[in-house]
Amino acid sequence: MQKVFIDDGSTHVKMIWRDAEGEQHLSVTPNTFTAEHAPVHTGKEANYTVGKNKFSFSKGSSKTIPTTDTSFQYSEVNAVAIHHALHESGLTPQPVDIIVTLPLSEFYDQENNKNTQNIERKKENYKKSVKRTKRDEFTINSVTVLPESIPAGINIADTLSDGQSLLIIDIGGTTTNIGHIAPQLSEIYQQKCLADTGVSRIISAVKSYLSRNEEEMADITIHTILKKRNDRDYLESVFNDESNIDGLYDVIATASESLSETIFQTVKHFNKYTHVMLCGGGGALTKDSLRELTKIKSERFFVSENPQIDLVQGIETLG
Ligand SMILES: Nc1ncnc2c1ncn2[C@@H]1O[C@H](COP(=O)(O)OP(=O)(O)OP(=O)(O)O)[C@@H](O)[C@H]1O
Ligand SMILES: [Mg+2]
Structure with missing residues (x-):
């Protein structure tokens, strides 16, 4: 089958x-x-x-x-x-x-x-x-x-030794799922799901910025803007007035930092962890601010090139 x-x-x-x-x-x-x-x-x-x-x-x-x-x-x-x-x-x-x-x-x-x-x-x-x-x-x-979240960390969990543990933060469109796991996924110490804490907050901020500047766009375009935010040619192809592009960067940065702050309010109540992995599409937007907030050394802080697909990859690895 x-x-x-x-x-x-x-x-x-x-x-x-x-x-x-x-x-x-x-x-x-x-x-x-x-x-x-x-x-x-x-x-x-x-x-x-x-x-x-x-x-x-x-x-x-x-x-x-x-x-x-x-x-x-x-x-x-x-x-x-x-x-x-x-x-x-x-x-x-x-x-x-x-x-x-x-x-x-x-x-x-x-x-x-x-x-x-x-x-x-x-x-x-x-x-x-x-x-x-x-x-x-x-x-x-x-x-x-x-x-959600936990299977995404399977490859990193396999490399941990005694005394180490991994915090997996899956920042999705709507929710953030946080799981704290032991080496080899042998135990789940703690888990928490934050409702209404996801990329939708950044999307709302972008939407209101666009509407203030008479640049309304379809939702699907806004998702693409977030993914291709560093591709100036793409942005120029969807904005009416190119002078609105710089303001967009500030809006995305401010909303991403604010989302990271909210997530960290919960993360700081988790027991001590040595490694952090961000996944979910939101991981791409929050990696700098969450790394600063968690103060985890960069060699133990993981975010892949395309964090949106980490969970499904982990699910496949599990079989
Ligand atoms: N590389 C990227 N850079 C920026 N944003 C991205 C990237 N990849 C995906 N996104 C955005 O991240 C958001 C969340 O995507 P994801 O697929 O992780 O959410 P979801 O699993 O559907 O939501 P939830 O887990 O809350 O149910 C989407 O709005 C998407 O536009
Ligand atoms: Mg998800």
């Missing part, structure tokens, strides 16, 4: 599968869906039906269904987002075994035990059939649920 590794975050689905030659296929798809079918025009429309409910993937619409609440994890639009990512992944429709994620606050209960009720609820969510118009269907054969 084909295995598919999925970090189904609130803003983007990150997906990995391997073909018969062992080659890795990785995709990142945004969760921008509307509650209707798009008119069929080019034949490439991604229209989905779940029971009586209709969904359509839309890149530019301003009427997309909100996905930034925890309830998204158990919703039809989440199942649609996963089927959409499967259809776009290059796999041919077939039965698949999927590995998905839940935020730490959903995966564990107050006593740090696995919350089996939530895990079962998440599994139930993939039993419904999700049909894409004019395409064969993917069916979900089995579902494994893993916690």
Whole structure:
């Protein structure tokens, strides 16, 4: 059975599968869906039906269904987002075994035990059939649920020795998941999920700056601006007035520092850790300020080139 590794975050689905030659296929798809079918025009429309409910993937619409609440994890639009990512992944429709994620606050209960009720609820969510118009269907054969953030640190955890420990901070679009783990992932000491603490705060700041300067843009463009913030040519291609670009840098820097401050208010209550890893798209924006705040030496402070995909990579490593 084909295995598919999925970090189904609130803003983007990150997906990995391997073909018969062992080659890795990785995709990142945004969760921008509307509650209707798009008119069929080019034949490439991604229209989905779940029971009586209709969904359509839309890149530019301003009427997309909100996905930034925890309830998204158990919703039809989440199942649609996963089927959409499967259809776009290059796999041919077939039965698949999927590995998905839940935020730490959903995966564990107050006593740090696995919350089996939530895990079962998440599994139930993939039993419904999700049909894409004019395409064969993917069916979900089995579902494994893993916690957000922790699997991202598997490679670093493997290099730790006694007395060392790793703090993994997964800064997503909506939430920040923090896990403190022992060498070789042998124990989870502490974990915490901060709701409403994510890149959405930086996006709001950018949005209001753009609107003050009459430069309104689609959400998808704002995501790209954050990723390509150091690519002046790209910025010039989306701004009406180039003199607004310098101000954008200040807005991103100030909002990123403020997000780092908020995260650090929680981080400072964790027990002592020797290593830190940032992941999630927000890691790219907060690395300098969080390194300064945590005062961890740079050789023990890890942020990859593309932190948005670290968790799905870690999930695949775990198998
Ligand atoms: N390299 C990057 N530089 C700057 N921003 C980025 C980068 N990569 C991703 N982002 C932004 O980071 C945000 C969070 O992305 P990510 O995929 O980690 O969130 P998510 O998993 O969907 O959210 P959550 O974990 O809260 O459910 C997105 O808004 C994205 O635009
Ligand atoms: Mg995430």
